[in-house]
Amino acid sequence: MLKSQMKMKTNHETQTVSVRSLVEFVLQAGDLTPGGFQRRDRAQLGTQGHQRVQRSRPEGYETEIEIAYQVEDVDPPLEVRGRIDGLYASAAPVIIEEIKTTTLSLELIHEEHNLLHWGQAQCYAFMYAQQHNLSEISIHLTYYHLDTQKEKTFERYFSFAELQTFFSDLITPYLDWFRKIQTWQAQRDQSIQALDFPYEAYRPGQREMAVAVYKAIRDQERLYVQSPTGVGKTIAALFPAVKALGLGLADKIFYLTAKTPGRLVAEGALDDLRQVNLRFKSVTLTAKEKICFCPPVNCDPEVCVFARNYFGKVKRALEEIDQHDAFTRPVIEQIARQYEICPFEFSLDLALWGDGIICDYNYAFDPRVYLHRFFDFDTEAYIFLVDEAHNLPDRARAMYSAELDKQTVLALRRALKAHLPGLAKKLSAINKLLLEKRQACQAAGQQALIEYEPPEKLLKALREFNQKAEDWLVLNQPAEFRQDLLEFYFACNNYLRTAEYFDTYYVSYFERQSQGALKAKLFCLDPAPMLAARLDRCQAAIFFSATLLPLDYFMKLLTGAADHPKQVFPSPFPTENVSLLIHNGIATQYARRADSYAAIASLIETICRAQVGNYLVFFPSYAYLAAVLDLLQERLPQGQLLVQDRGMTEGARAAFLEQFSTGNQETLVGLAVMGGIFGEGIDLVGERLIGAVVVGVGVPQVCLENDLIKAYFDQQNGRGFAYAYQYPGFNRVLQATGRVIRTETDRGIIVLMDERFTQARYRRLFPVHWRGFQIVQSEGEIEEQLAYFWSRA
Numbered sequence: 001m002l003k004s005q006m007k008m009k010t011n012h013e014t015q016t017v018s019v020r021s022l023v024e025f026v027l028q029a030g031d032l033t034p035g036g037f038q039r040r041d042r043a044q045l046g047t048q049g050h051q052r053v054q055r056s057r058p059e060g061y062e063t064e065i066e067i068a069y070q071v072e073d074v075d076p077p078l079e080v081r082g083r084i085d086g087l088y089a090s091a092a093p094v095i096i097e098e099i100k101t102t103t104l105s106l107e108l109i110h111e112e113h114n115l116l117h118w119g120q121a122q123c124y125a126f127m128y129a130q131q132h133n134l135s136e137i138s139i140h141l142t143y144y145h146l147d148t149q150k151e152k153t154f155e156r157y158f159s160f161a162e163l164q165t166f167f168s169d170l171i172t173p174y175l176d177w178f179r180k181i182q183t184w185q186a187q188r189d190q191s192i193q194a195l196d197f198p199y200e201a202y203r204p205g206q207r208e209m210a211v212a213v214y215k216a217i218r219d220q221e222r223l224y225v226q227s228p229t230g231v232g233k234t235i236a237a238l239f240p241a242v243k244a245l246g247l248g249l250a251d252k253i254f255y256l257t258a259k260t261p262g263r264l265v266a267e268g269a270l271d272d273l274r275q276v277n278l279r280f281k282s283v284t285l286t287a288k289e290k291i292c293f294c295p296p297v298n299c300d301p302e303v304c305v306f307a308r309n310y311f312g313k314v315k316r317a318l319e320e321i322d323q324h325d326a327f328t329r330p331v332i333e334q335i336a337r338q339y340e341i342c343p344f345e346f347s348l349d350l351a352l353w354g355d356g357i358i359c360d361y362n363y364a365f366d367p368r369v370y371l372h373r374f375f376d377f378d379t380e381a382y383i384f385l386v387d388e389a390h391n392l393p394d395r396a397r398a399m400y401s402a403e404l405d406k407q408t409v410l411a412l413r414r415a416l417k418a419h420l421p422g423l424a425k426k427l428s429a430i431n432k433l434l435l436e437k438r439q440a441c442q443a444a445g446q447q448a449l450i451e452y453e454p455p456e457k458l459l460k461a462l463r464e465f466n467q468k469a470e471d472w473l474v475l476n477q478p479a480e481f482r483q484d485l486l487e488f489y490f491a492c493n494n495y496l497r498t499a500e501y502f503d504t505y506y507v508s509y510f511e512r513q514s515q516g517a518l519k520a521k522l523f524c525l526d527p528a529p530m531l532a533a534r535l536d537r538c539q540a541a542i543f544f545s546a547t548l549l550p551l552d553y554f555m556k557l558l559t560g561a562a563d564h565p566k567q568v569f570p571s572p573f574p575t576e577n578v579s580l581l582i583h584n585g586i587a588t589q590y591a592r593r594a595d596s597y598a599a600i601a602s603l604i605e606t607i608c609r610a611q612v613g614n615y616l617v618f619f620p621s622y623a624y625l626a627a628v629l630d631l632l633q634e635r636l637p638q639g640q641l642l643v644q645d646r647g648m649t650e651g652a653r654a655a656f657l658e659q660f661s662t663g664n665q666e667t668l669v670g671l672a673v674m675g676g677i678f679g680e681g682i683d684l685v686g687e688r689l690i691g692a693v694v695v696g697v698g699v700p701q702v703c704l705e706n707d708l709i710k711a712y713f714d715q716q717n718g719r720g721f722a723y724a725y726q727y728p729g730f731n732r733v734l735q736a737t738g739r740v741i742r743t744e745t746d747r748g749i750i751v752l753m754d755e756r757f758t759q760a761r762y763r764r765l766f767p768v769h770w771r772g773f774q775i776v777q778s779e780g781e782i783e784e785q786l787a788y789f790w791s792r793a
């Protein structure tokens, strides 16, 4: 509903609303989108078009005139602000010009083409006439065609009385909404002032973390918090952030997560605060593909009823804002169904009025999907709470990288050849360049060609293809190949945009694949400079995780700066509740792996026989898992083994976890892969999981990209192997072992199998709560240690 800026400050100073937002809020009507395609550089061309029209005007014509109008009798004061495109102040009567650029044929544009355009111009005319005591004024509404560079102008005269009536009709409904929001915010702030911590007592470390978060927000800092499971970090981050909001230190909280479970935990924490009388409107954003009522996503109002007359219906739906404080996915879906509107677009509209937004990292950091409505305008006082922040570097690398593959180029060329030969020819040019790269790889006997400059020739060919593709796409004609063309167009777009970021922390590579295929990728080696630019959108950012270790490594990858405050908290759980054993008689390096299978299978049997219960065993790869499984099947009954499959669905994942029940009479051993769907974000409390075995140090597979990262950081700080392999691997180990002790009453065992764990370079990484580890070298020792541990139950 509100595509442009429309924000209110939470303090009691003058509030502002832009002319555009005001007009859209009251007058916008009709379908969600025409379902049409728009040029990539539409915004840039629009600005240039505006300037061209302005330059063509005669002397005495003024441009970009800032104007503001103070609305009377409102508390807090409200100011309407905007900028007039063009003004003939010496004409009689004075002329205000509103300029709009278009790609639609001017013949199709009539005077009533878009009432919002007249609405904006009338607003400016009213504000100007009022300021200069004019009794009448003329409006020119000019449409400028971006391709033909021709223009069409409509002219209307208004008396001041007419403009006054128009403005009054516009501001009145807006003021109703404004007062409603103000009343709400006053209630919210009052509730925050009286708000106490929602639980009986702080857990060890929790209060300190909350204080550190509050100070970082107050001081507009970036704070890093390593806080083990059990500290209760979600509430320790949210509680001070909410308090800061109530004190006017911030306007909005973005709780940014890597995965859905993180969003649910944040919703739960806010619910707990509401139990102690917090009034706080939170909106959870769910990906369009997931929440869409009409999959597969096609937002053409001809196809989707939820896009039809969206703007006509959403105003009533927004009135429901009174009825709920927590706009979770089910609540959004229920209201969207009731009013027959798109749930995704509705969640975005609600977010404008929410105090907190719970969403994926993408919405703040990804150049393809970030929330323009918040971040493209003057930055307000936003707080970013970045949950499970150890995930962000890898996610960011993916967001700021782009790739194309040769096979897609060939397939699309085949599909287009008979219909759009000109476009097929452009694809041939791209294919030829990719082929040359492949041949160069082959000639050099290499798997990949690495370049430290953007691939200019390829970029030129992609640009030419995209311009031509746009010419066809903008006609919005149906065709069998349209979707494939559109997808490749967006992939090229992403590649071209990423090339604009290319810098010393980027590399371009061409990697040979099987059967003549080739991958062309612009790979972001270091996400910190890219993230830093996005972090400028917020006033304070808190990065927190149970496994933000080593901290310096994450600080380097998240912001590149080492001088931000950081906090490391110990585990609040009694150390005697866990037995941490390191078996350093096992070698899991690739070359020695095969020798370890039998010993590992035997050790797993020994561990599980020491105590009946549920265990998870984590392997470095599926192949390793399968090799040990073969031997384990001879040792443990089939019914006691559960195996993670590749590509498990959400349902299969849930079914797997359900078997970890406290009611199990026999031992259950789940075999999983480190860094996979069971290696993180699962919460098997109490006896649902009594032990974890980790095979290997988690080092990711040696591959081209990891080697490139290694080479880059070798050059940066001489720690390439650590940055590319050791630290990411150890993070997986920490995540896997973190599944065992989830509450202060949980008891369990952790067994690490790899000789490298006892080396100094690994021991340096151990979190404080690992201090009591025991080194074992034989099955007998393990048996003894475990017997002792379980006997103390």
Ligand code: SF4
Pocket: 032, 288, 292, 293, 294, 295, 296, 297, 298, 299, 300, 304, 305, 306, 307, 341, 342, 343, 344, 345
């Ligand atoms: S319901 Fe789906 S198809 Fe319809 S407008 Fe929303 S996202 Fe688009």
